Amino acid sequence: MANLTLIQAVNDGLRTAMEADSTVYVFGEDVGPKGGVFLATENLTRDFGANRCFDTPLSEDGIIGTAIGMAMNGLRPVAEIQFQDFIFPAFDQIVSEAAKLRYRSGGQYTAPMVIRTPYGGGIRGGLYHSQSGEAYFCHTPGLKVVIPSTAHDAKGLLLASIADPDPVLFLEPKALYRSVKGEVPEGHYTVDLSTLRNVREGEHVTVLCYGAMVPVCEKAAARAAENGIECHIVDLRTLLPLDEEGVLEAAKKTGRVVVVHEAPRFCGMGGEISALIAENCIEYMEAPIIRVTGFDTPFPNTLEHHYLPDERRVLDAIERSAAY
Incomplete structure (x- = not known):
């Protein structure tokens, strides 16, 4: 197995798909010869040609509209939006066209397409390059x-x-692009969508998280263990569709739940997960569900380290849950 960073694994995944299937096309702003701003598509144009990995105009709605048309006609496009913050000009194409295509056509058409985009903070990108x-x-x-x-x-x-x-929206936590590394099998393999990953076993507090918050929660759990609190950490991986049964089983395991994400608190995934648990297994709960999230403000630049949930804030929530 190769030992790769997360961004190298994305590149390897794109390369593997393009080698196996000539209908896979990769495109977006600067993804061609430059290889993307984070080098996720490095050397793909060189190796597969400018017809299969190419630059587009600076038009997010055009990028996604093109991908929908390609998907309807037998191709498997992988479109990159340079930063998730830039995706909103294409919002209508995604939610009103790509997402509705199977339903509105009675199953005659689908949109087998992937929209890759880096999201979240951690690189001091300020309010226009750090949204979740x-x-x-x-x-x-x-x-x-x-x-x-x-x-x-x-x-x-x-x-x-x-x-x-x-259609799949594939959100890549840019803070982890080069800060995490791990063994990656060569060749083709898949990880099933809508499945959870058990990160750490524990019997006292369940911590549900995803993306860049996973290593933050691991650090907090290690500190909690020093005080005798063992955390069961679950990486959600796929938010839609969510493995609801897996979430409920994780909640029942300890009866105490902390949900962590860097997006703002109001109407965030933490609220949906809390409601799911409250509606289905409240009788198992030994403490209120606690959310640790970003704040309900625009993403700050100089105060990024205060905005993002950190080890200290997560540890505090774990300790409060355990002591309730």
């Missing part, structure tokens, strides 16, 4: 929303997304 907009899209039936947190999952989930018959 997953909740906007999780509200849309017909889409899948996937977020890896390891190199292994980045490749496996990406290959599963490219093979999926419906």
Whole structure:
């Protein structure tokens, strides 16, 4: 196995898909010869030609509209939006066209396409390069929303997304692009969508998280263990469709739940997960569900380290839950 960073695993996943299937096309702003701003598509134009990995105009709605047309006509496009913050000009194309295509055509057409985009903070990108907009899209039936947190999952989930018959929004935590590394199998493999990953076993507090918050929660759990609190950490991986049974089982395991994400608190995934648990297994709960999230403000630049949930804030929530 190769030892790859998360961004290298994404590149390897794209390369593996393009080698195996000539209908896979990769395109977006600067993804061609430059290889993308984070080098996710490095050398793909060189190796597969400018017809299969190419630059587009600076038009997000055009990028996604093109991808929908390609998907309807037998291709499997992988479109990159340079930063998730730039995706909103294409919002209508995604939620009103791509997500609705199977339903409105009675199953005659689908949109087997992937929209890759880096999301979240951690690189001091300020308010226009640091947003976490997953909740906007999780509200849309017909889409899948996937977020890896390891190199292994980045490749496996990406290959599963490219093979999926419906549109997938593949959100990549840019803070983890080069800060995490792991063993990645060579060749083709998939990680099933809508499945959870057990990160750490524990009996006292369940911590549900995803994306760049996973390593933060691991650090907090290690500190909690020093005080005798063992955390069961679960990486959600696919937010839509969510493995609801897996979430409920994880909640029942300890009866105490902390949900962590860097997106704003109000109407975030933490609220949906809390409601799911409250509606289905409240009798198992030994403490109130606690959310640790970003704040309900625009993403700050100089105060990024205060905005993002950190080890200290997560540890505080774990300790409060355990002591309740």
